[in-house]
Amino acid sequence: MAVNPVTPPGLITSTGAGATRPDQAGGGSLPFADMVKDLIQDTSRQQGVVDQSLEQLVSGEADSIHDVVLAASRADLAFRLVVEIRNRLISSYQEIMRMQV
Numbered sequence: 001m002a003v004n005p006v007t008p009p010g011l012i013t014s015t016g017a018g019a020t021r022p023d024q025a026g027g028g029s030l031p032f033a034d035m036v037k038d039l040i041q042d043t044s045r046q047q048g049v050v051d052q053s054l055e056q057l058v059s060g061e062a063d064s065i066h067d068v069v070l071a072a073s074r075a076d077l078a079f080r081l082v083v084e085i086r087n088r089l090i091s092s093y094q095e096i097m098r099m100q101v
Contacts, residue, residue, distance in 0.1 A: 040082055
């Protein structure tokens with residue numbers, strides 16, 4: 001059983017996991033800042049999906065509470081990922097600032 005590598009949201013194209021975005025020249029990897037920006041945008045989009053799902057649930061339009069809870073769990077996981085990346089960046093910055101030149 002082969003395990004596929006984890007790819008950030010927005011990087012998966014029709015060619016499969018790990019493919020680069022079509023707007024990149026040379027087929028290089030995505031810069032880290034763009035990857036973080038995409039993660040933040042995806043997290044924001046997922047939070048919007050949760051808000052819509054909750055509105056539909058309250059108004060009686062939603063058929064299944066399971067879908068609402070699943071959307072909320074996905075948004076929570078995406079948010080935790082962004083917070084952990086932020087924490088690691090701050091920690092790395094602090095470590096670099098402690099280095100003696």
